[in-house]
Amino acid sequence: MKSISAVVLSLLAVAAPVSAQQRVFPLYTEALPVCAVGTIVNLGDIDPLVMQAIEVDRRDTGGLFVYSGSPEYALEPAITYQDSFRAGDTVRVYVYHANRAPIPLRFSIVLEPLSGPAAVDKINNVITTPSRDYFGIGRLSAFIQLCRPTPPQPLRLNVDGPTILDKDLDAMVAIPGKPEFLIHTIHEFRVVSGAVRMSVVGVEADADTIQRLPSLKIADRDKNHDRATVNGLTREITAKAPYRTSDGPRHLRLQDGVGDPWMTGRDATLDREQNYRGAYGVVFKMKFRLESPDGRHVALLLNPRAGALTGAVVEESLWKTQTGGLKTVRSASHAPSIGQGLIKEKTEGVVLGKWNPAITPEVTVYWTPPATSSTPVEMILVPYTAP
Structure with a gap:
């Protein structure tokens, strides 16, 4: 994998269109010994539906996750999501709305104090400009989310009255x-003291967001997309046993609602229970121990099962040193790499990592599905012979 600093330089690159005639990918058995992380390969005879599953433990950790994505297409100025939080809550808000109104719209997040003044720490954000390239900004957002460190000092906001959480978001205009x-x-923010009501809103481009808020109604959700507050910013997935190359390919399905359950919470705007299907914006932290009794290496492939995918991956490998100790090596890549287009077909896989178990006995992989992508997906561990 490339270093994070090296990959950041590629964020300004523009992915070249990939025509149907160009979408011929090498067979994984031929590609894995020589290809880079981020490469799309042909899975050949690999079929996760008839493959033995990797047995894992799952737990959701962190704070509260808010997804404001329904209605996905905003038809008019409105409140798209609203919920309340109290001191001690850490909240990550994912805003995902396209402007289908006949007028330019701005979207914003407004915090209002409940029962007296409150204080909020603004921890981090991922801002991309409004775009028609949904997959492009999904890829970029995933990379920034996984790779950018949390600032050492959060920005303190005193919420004595209606307060804009992020002025950069509030200033952006989505034209029709x-x-x-x-x-x-x-x-991402943390309530330090007091309690706040948070509203995600869409307003006219020339409106004063705070003055417009009291007159906005709550938008109806659409039937195909979720909005919810759920518990957990990270889904930690740990394999119960080491993966052995002699066992052949093994798979781990994510976000099918069965083996990997939906995150559950509530739609606070309707005060009802709600599943969060897809877990978009949630970080999946997957930990594998690796063994190679036959001397082969291991690759991790991401395989789409419901449509096109793009995103990013961060990998932390535990390496054996020459002195017998262990060190952690962290790296990041686009998935797929820029220039390859999207991974679309069930017969395709994108390489998320490659390891030699004799040197790297343990790996932790961080991956997040942008809301522009489709789930479920398969994570497939595959043995291969190194050159």
């Missing part, structure tokens, strides 16, 4: 048009 411009941002 076809295809629609998408607002795709992620914001």
Whole structure:
């Protein structure tokens, strides 16, 4: 994998269109010994539906996750999501709305104090400009979310009255048009004292957000997309036993609602229970121990099962040193790499990592599905012979 600093330089690169004639990928058995992380390969005879599953333990950790993505297409100024939080709550808000209104819209997050003044620490954000390239900004957002460190000092906001959480988001305008411009941002904050009501809103481009808020109604959700507050910013998945190359390919399915359950919470705007299907914006932290009794190496492949995918991956490998100790090596990549287009077909896999178990006995892989992608997906561990 490339270093994080090296990959950051590629964020300004523009992915070249990939035509149907160009979408011929090498067979994984031929590609894995020589290919880079981020490469799309042909799975050949690998079929996760008839493959033995990796047995894992799962737990959701962290704070509260808010997904404001329904209605996905905003038809008019409105409140798209609203919930309340109290001191001690850490909240990550994923704003995902496209402007289908006949007028330019701005989207914003407003915090209002409940029962007296409150204090909020703004921890981090992922801001991309409104775009018609949904997969492009999904890929970029995932990379920034996984790779950018949390600032050492959060920004303190005193919430004595209605307060804009992020002025950069509040200033962005999504103009009308076809295809629609998408607002795709992620914001994280912590309530330090008091309690606040949070509203995600869409307003006219020339409106004062705070003055407009009291007159906005709550938008109806659409039937195909979720909005919810759920417990957990990270889903930690740990394999119960080491993966052995002599066992052949093994798979781990994510976000099918069965083997990997939906995150559960509530739609606070309707005060009802709600599943969060897809867990978009949630970080999947997957930990594997690796063994190679036959001397082969291991690759981790991401395989789509419901449509196109793009995103990023961060990998932490535990390496054996020459002195017999262990050190952690962290690296990041686009998945797929820029220039390859999207991974689309059930017969395709993108390489998320490659390891030699004799040197790297343990790996932790961080991956997050942008809301522009489709789930479920398969994670497949595959043995291969190194050159």
